[in-house]
Amino acid sequence: MGCFTCTGKSDKEPNGKTDINNKYPRNQVKRKKNPEKQPPSEKEKLDPFRCIKQAESKEEVSKDKKSHFDANDLELKDIYKDGKSVGKHAQIFTFNELAAATGNFRADCLLGEGGFGKVYKGNLEKINEVVAIKQLDHKGLQGTKEFVVEVATLSLVDHTNLVKLFGFCAERDQRLLVYEYMPLGSLDTHLHDLPPNRKALDWNTRMKIAAGAARGLEYLHDKLKPPIIYRDLKCSNILLGEGYHPKLSDFGLAKVGPSGDRTHVSTRVMGTYGYCAPDYAMTGQLTFKSDIYSFGVVLLELITGRKAYEPFKGRKEQYLVAWARPMFRDRNQFQLMVDPKLQGQYPVKGLYQALAIAAMCVQEQPNMRPIISDVVTALTYLSSQSYNPGALSSQSSRSSPLRATGKQTEERVSI
Numbered sequence: 484m485g486c487f488t489c490t491g492k493s494d495k496e497p498n499g500k501t502d503i504n505n506k507y508p509r510n511q512v513k514r515k516k517n518p519e520k521q522p523p524s525e526k527e528k529l530d531p532f533r534c535i536k537q538a539e540s541k542e543e544v545s546k547d548k549k550s551h552f553d554a555n556d557l558e559l560k561d562i563y564k565d566g567k568s569v570g571k572h573a574q575i576f577t578f579n580e581l582a583a584a585t586g587n588f589r590a591d592c593l594l595g596e597g598g599f600g601k602v603y604k605g606n607l608e609k610i611n612e613v614v615a616i617k618q619l620d621h622k623g624l625q626g627t628k629e630f631v632v633e634v635a636t637l638s639l640v641d642h643t644n645l646v647k648l649f650g651f652c653a654e655r656d657q658r659l660l661v662y663e664y665m666p667l668g669s670l671d672t673h674l675h676d677l678p679p680n681r682k683a684l685d686w687n688t689r690m691k692i693a694a695g696a697a698r699g700l701e702y703l704h705d706k707l708k709p710p711i712i713y714r715d716l717k718c719s720n721i722l723l724g725e726g727y728h729p730k731l732s733d734f735g736l737a738k739v740g741p742s743g744d745r746t747h748v749s750t751r752v753m754g755t756y757g758y759c760a761p762d763y764a765m766t767g768q769l770t771f772k773s774d775i776y777s778f779g780v781v782l783l784e785l786i787t788g789r790k791a792y793e794p795f796k797g798r799k800e801q802y803l804v805a806w807a808r809p810m811f812r813d814r815n816q817f818q819l820m821v822d823p824k825l826q827g828q829y830p831v832k833g834l835y836q837a838l839a840i841a842a843m844c845v846q847e848q849p850n851m852r853p854i855i856s857d858v859v860t861a862l863t864y865l866s867s868q869s870y871n872p873g874a875l876s877s878q879s880s881r882s883s884p885l886r887a888t889g890k891q892t893e894e895r896v897s898i
């Protein structure tokens with residue numbers, strides 16, 4: 484597993500994202516160092532992802548020169564004409580409006596902190612909404628590209644399983660993102676290191692979260708034109724709304740997928756330990772199947788309650804996938820894999836089916852992993868089979884949801 488062999492060789496980026504394998508240069512496609520600025524062609528103007536692509540090349544130039552540049556240069560103005568959003572949700576806020584919303588970024592409004600900076604809960608009077616405001620750490624240039632990609636991507640997407648971006652602030656060196664507030668926080672806080680007052684998620688909720696997250700990914704892979712590779716799928720980026728409705732968040736690493744006959748985009752390997760597909764870690768070639776691998780890891784976390792990567796565990800148990808792989812081969816081990824916090828409250832057949840889906844997603848060979856629409860079909864079926872501990876007979880007579888998709892013919896895990 485390439486991801487696993489990379490241990491110890493990585494650099495932590497200032498923005499907290501891990502450059503998993505720094506021997507691969509940023510974007511293997513060669514770029515001119517100081518390209519002459521050409522006005523965009525009519526075709527380019529119509530490309531809704533122009534500012535994402537431009538953010539990448541701008542970052543190259545800015546990193547070379549080590550100079551400051553403003554996100555306003557990055558053609559966000561194409562999306563935000565006259566300070567108003569052309570897209571559905573986003574608008575420009577002033578720093579003062581966001582400071583007022585959070586009581587001047589008061590400590591008791593702090594929701595958490597990630598690689599890019601702190602996230603605060605706020606009450607934004609201008610739009611009469613409770614919001615989550617992410618204030619980017621502005622110590623370095625890292626993160627500006629991610630800021631632009633995040634704004635551009637979220638301004639163009641609209642799906643019930645993707646977090647909404649209300650707007651942003653890019654005043655002087657301040658970079659802030661304003662999202663819808665997700666009252667139940669991120670999935671990882673419901674799976675791992677639970678505080679004593681937090682109940683473990685039940686089986687049905689776990690399968691509903693998995694199905695919803697898969698639908699969000701399906702939208703990015705299959706419904707968007709051009710499609711997007713998410714590149715940062717993990718439990719801390721799955722946010723939960725009322726009724727544990729899941730939404731994917733954090734699109735700063737998203738990449739426009741390959742076009743034409745190409746099967747991959749070449750990029751510096753970025754990601755989070757435990758979630759990164761081995762093929763991507765080894766080659767820097769990003770494909771839709773890299774996201775499928777990460778999704779499989781999330782599904783395994785939902786089933787087992789274990790973390791994707793635990794540095795302090797023994798070598799064989801550090802990576803969830805490395806721990807799970809030998810167990811996939813032995814049916815007798817399946818029930819040993821399940822999260823003890825479920826206290827035996829799960830359907831045996833449903834467990835086997837969920838494990839089968841996870842096992843397929845984390846296959847070493849990317850072409851053996853399923854496409855997202857098949858994962859959605861399988862998980863939609865699984866999540867519709869509501870588990871009721873009092874009615875055990877209804878749980879055992881169903882055929883595999885993966886067989887129902889008709890496309891998974893390879894032997895991957897026997898159920």
Ligand SMILES: Nc1ncnc2c1ncn2[C@@H]1O[C@H](COP(=O)(O)OP(=O)(O)OP(=O)(O)O)[C@@H](O)[C@H]1O
Nearest residue numbers: 595596597598599602615662663664665668669719
């Ligand atoms: N829209 C939101 N609503 C409610 N809480 C949020 C929202 N966005 C983020 N948070 C919370 O803020 C915390 C930090 O999130 P953030 O996305 O910055 O970091 P992360 O996902 O933990 O790591 P990374 O930087 O690698 O994505 C998380 O614990 C999350 O629960």
Ligand SMILES: [Mg+2]
Nearest residue numbers: 597719720733
């Ligand atoms: Mg996040």
